[in-house]
Amino acid sequence: MSHVLPTGRRLGISMMLALGTSLSALGGSPAFAQQGQAAIPSIHLDIPRQPLSAALQAFSRRTGIQVVYTASIDAGIISPGISGDFDAMTALSRLLSGTGVTFRQSGKGAVVLAKASANITLGPVRVGGTVARQDPTGPGVGYVATTTMSGTKTDTPITEIPSSIYVVTKQQMLDQGAQTVMDALKYTAGLYAGASGTFNNGNAAADSISFYQRGFSTNQFVDGLLSNSQSAGETAFLERIEAINGPASVMYGQTTPGGMLAMSLKKPTDTPLHQVSVGFGNWGRYESTVDFSDKLTKSGNLRYRVAAIGVTQGTQTDHVDYHRVGVLPSITWDIDHKTSLTLLGMYMYTPGTGISESNDYTLKGSLITDGYRRIPRSNFLGATNWNTQADTTAMFEYQFQHNFNKYINFSQTFRYEQSSMNDKDSYYDGSVNSEEVYQAPEWAKETFKTTALDTRVYGKFQTGPLQHTWVVGSDFRSYHYNWYYQSDQTTRGDFIVNIYNPGASYTPCFSTSASAGCKGYFGTSRYDYFQEGIYFQDQIK
Numbered sequence: 001m002s003h004v005l006p007t008g009r010r011l012g013i014s015m016m017l018a019l020g021t022s023l024s025a026l027g028g029s030p031a032f033a034q035q036g037q038a039a040i041p042s043i044h045l046d047i048p049r050q051p052l053s054a055a056l057q058a059f060s061r062r063t064g065i066q067v068v069y070t071a072s073i074d075a076g077i078i079s080p081g082i083s084g085d086f087d088a089m090t091a092l093s094r095l096l097s098g099t100g101v102t103f104r105q106s107g108k109g110a111v112v113l114a115k116a117s118a119n120i121t122l123g124p125v126r127v128g129g130t131v132a133r134q135d136p137t138g139p140g141v142g143y144v145a146t147t148t149m150s151g152t153k154t155d156t157p158i159t160e161i162p163s164s165i166y167v168v169t170k171q172q173m174l175d176q177g178a179q180t181v182m183d184a185l186k187y188t189a190g191l192y193a194g195a196s197g198t199f200n201n202g203n204a205a206a207d208s209i210s211f212y213q214r215g216f217s218t219n220q221f222v223d224g225l226l227s228n229s230q231s232a233g234e235t236a237f238l239e240r241i242e243a244i245n246g247p248a249s250v251m252y253g254q255t256t257p258g259g260m261l262a263m264s265l266k267k268p269t270d271t272p273l274h275q276v277s278v279g280f281g282n283w284g285r286y287e288s289t290v291d292f293s294d295k296l297t298k299s300g301n302l303r304y305r306v307a308a309i310g311v312t313q314g315t316q317t318d319h320v321d322y323h324r325v326g327v328l329p330s331i332t333w334d335i336d337h338k339t340s341l342t343l344l345g346m347y348m349y350t351p352g353t354g355i356s357e358s359n360d361y362t363l364k365g366s367l368i369t370d371g372y373r374r375i376p377r378s379n380f381l382g383a384t385n386w387n388t389q390a391d392t393t394a395m396f397e398y399q400f401q402h403n404f405n406k407y408i409n410f411s412q413t414f415r416y417e418q419s420s421m422n423d424k425d426s427y428y429d430g431s432v433n434s435e436e437v438y439q440a441p442e443w444a445k446e447t448f449k450t451t452a453l454d455t456r457v458y459g460k461f462q463t464g465p466l467q468h469t470w471v472v473g474s475d476f477r478s479y480h481y482n483w484y485y486q487s488d489q490t491t492r493g494d495f496i497v498n499i500y501n502p503g504a505s506y507t508p509c510f511s512t513s514a515s516a517g518c519k520g521y522f523g524t525s526r527y528d529y530f531q532e533g534i535y536f537q538d539q540i541k
Contacts, residue, residue, distance in 0.1 A: 042085045047095065055079035055095050063088045064134060064141045069113035073101055137223070137264040139239045140169030149224065150242045150262040152537060153251050154458050154471050160539075164190060164245040173235050179287075181233050181241060181263070182210050190214055190245040190259070213245055216258030223265055223397065225415050225452035226252075226477055234348070236289045236309040237328045239264045253475050253533050265397075267342055268303035268332040269293040285313035301334040315354055318502075319380040319387055322354030338403040346395040346417075353389040358382025360428035362437060365499060372434065373500060381428070381497050383506035386441055388424040393417065412455045421446040426506070429489075432496055439495050441506055445484045452477040469539040479529040486522040 047058045052074040056067045065088055082094045092103060092111065102116045134140065136147040136155045145167035148158050158165055166188045178184035185193040192212040211218045220227055242262040249255045273293040280286050293305035308327040315321065326348035334340045358381050365375040380387075395417035402410045422445055429440040456473030488495075488509050497504045509518040 042087050043091070044085050045091050046083045047079075047081050049081040050079060052077040052079045052095075052099060052101070055081065059092060059095060061142045061144075063091070064109065065092075066110040067092075067103075067113065068106065068110065069101075073113055073115060077101065137239065137267075140167060140171065143169055143172050145169055145240060148242060150221075150244055150260075152469075152471070152539065153224065153454075153456060153473065153535075154469055154537075154539070156469065156539070160541075163248075166191075166243045166245075168241040168243075170239055173238070173241075178235050181235060181238075181261075184235060184241055185211065185243065185261075188243050191218075191243050211261065213243065213256070213258030213260075216256045218258055218261055219255045220261045220263065221252065222263045223399065223415070224262070224413055224454055226450070226479075227263075227415070227417065227452075228419060228448050228450055228479075234309065234324075234326060236291075237265055237307055237326070237346070239266050251535050251537070253477075253531050265330075265344060265346075266291070266305060266307045266328060267330050267344070267399075268305040270300070270303075273305070281313070283314040283316065285311070287311040287313075296331075302331070304329070304331045306330075313354065316377050317356065317359055317380050318378050319382075319384050320354060320356045320359070321352040322350075323352040324348065324350045340401050342399040344395075344397040344399075346393070346397075348391075348393045350391040353391055355389055356380070356382060356387065357425045357427045357442075358387070358439065362428075362431055362499065364434060375499050379499060379502050381437065381499060381502055382426045382439060383441065383495070383504055386424050386426065386506045386508065388422065390422050391419065392421075393419040406459075407461050408457060408459045410457055412453070414453045415450070416452075417448075417450050419448040426495070435500055436496050436498050439497050439504075440487055440489055441495065441508060442485065442487045443508075444486075445482075447480075447482045449480040450477065467541045469541075471537050472534070474532070474534045476532045477530070479527075481525075481527040481529075483525040485524070487520045488518065489520045 043063060045059070045062055047055050047062075056069075056074070056079075059065070060067050077099050079095050079099060080097055082091055086094070089105075096103065096113075100116050101113050103111045103113050106112045134146050136149040146157060146159075147155055148161070148165060148167065149155060151158070151161040151163055151165055158167070168184045168188070173184050176184065182193045185191055190213060194210060211220075240263070242264075243259065244262060245259040247255070247257050248260045252260065272295070273291060275289075275291040277289045278287070288310050290306065290308040293303065296302040296304055306327065306329045308325075310325045311323070313322040326346070328344065328346045330342060330344040332340060332342045359379075361375050361381070364372045395415060397413070397415040400410075400412045404410065424441075424443050426439040426441040429438040431437050453476045454473065456471055458469075458471035458473075460467070460469050462468065495504065495506055509520075
C-alpha cells in the first residue's frame, strides 16, 4: 500500500472551467537532470549478505526490474549484498560481484543472468540504464505504486500530488485474500470500509453505502468514469484500487466531499499471463478464477485478455446464498507506435446476492436473552418460496490514445453499462408474541443505465527553467434509474413466522386490477442525472 501525504513544497490550485497551476520550488527533486544534462536515476538499496536468490528478489521488488535466470545459477551462491545509493545496473553488478554470474539487458526493464566464463572474474562494472517506469493504471510492483492517473488525470508521481492518496496493489489484494473491495480497503487510512457490517455476507457489490471517506459516503470510479457497475466490487476484475481522500470535484465534477475511490480494470499485458485459481472457505464457499493474456499477432500489436470468476457460497442464514459468474474480456490494438485502442466488455450474473431483508430479528431473543431463548443465527424468518435476489450487469468500454508529438497527446475513454435487480423478499412488520412475528412480503425491481465519456488533450513542455504538465478535457455522464415496488399487506395475520421454527411459505397477493381484493403499497420512481463539464490544469515545476 502506498501512503502519500501532502507535499510541503508543492501547491496545487485548479478548478472546473478555470485554469489551475501547481508550483514547487525549482530544483526541488534530485531525480531530474539539469537542462541539457542526462542523469541516471539513483535509488537507495540496503540488501544484506544472503543467498543470491533472496538478494535478487529484494533487488527486483525495490527497482521494478525483472531478473530472469535458470535454477542452476543461484544454487549455493551467496551475494555479498550492497548498501547505499546506486543506479539499478550498478547495484545489480555489485550484487553479483564475486559470484561468477554476469548479466545482460533484455528489453526495457528486464535482465538475463548467465554464468561467466571460467577464466573471467566478474568485477564492478558501471552500466548505463534506467529503471522502468510503472504503468499508472497497472498493478504496481509488490505493495508499491509510484505513479497514478487518478489524482490529476495525467501520469504523475504520487509524491508530487498535494493530496492524500492510498493505492492497494494487485499483490496486496492477493496476499490479503481480499474477496471484495471492502476487504481490500479495510486497512486504508481515512476510509471506513464495511459501514453496513456483515449485511452483504461476502457479496462483492458496488455498494457506495459500504464505504465512508472522511465521514462522507463516497463515489466509485472505474477507469476514470463514475460507475454503478458490479465490476467495481469484484477484485477478480481489478488491477488496483486507489483511495483519494479529500474533495476531487476539480477534475471529476460532482463527487462527495470526503473523496473518491478509483479502480482500474484488467487489460491485456505486454507479456503472456496464464493463471487459474481454485479456492474454498467458510459457509461452503467454492471459487474459481481464470486470467489469461497473450498476443494474437506475431508482432504483439494485437493482444487479448480474459478474466473470469465463478463462485458459490452459503451464509450463516439458511436459504440465503451467494452465487456469481462473470467474465471480463478485453483486446488491445497498437494501431501504430503512436496510436492504440483497447476494447473491454463485461457480463456478470449474480443469481444469489447473499443478502436478505427478512432477517431482522426481534430484540427479545437476540440482544435480550434474560428469560428468552436465543434465536439461532441460522434461522431464516422469511418465506422460503419468496426468496429471490438476482443482479445482472453488462458493460462496454473503449480507451483510445494517440500521441501527436512530444508536446501534445489525446486520450478518450467511453463506457456504457446497464444493471438490473429483481428482489422478492419480506421484512419484519411487528411481533405477534414472544415466538412469532409478522412478515410483509415485497417485490422490487431496479434498473440502472449509465453513459460516460471523458476526453482530454494533454502534454508537457518547458519554458526556461519551468517544466509544465498540462491537461484540458471534457467530462460527460448520463445516469438513469428506475424503481418499481410492491408490498402485500392484505391481511396482516396471513403471514406469520415462528422465529424458533421457521420455514413458512407464501402465496403472493399484490394490488392489481385483476385482484381488487388485495391490499398493499406499490409505487414507481425514476431518477435522471446529467452532467457535462470542462477542466483545465497546469502543473508547473
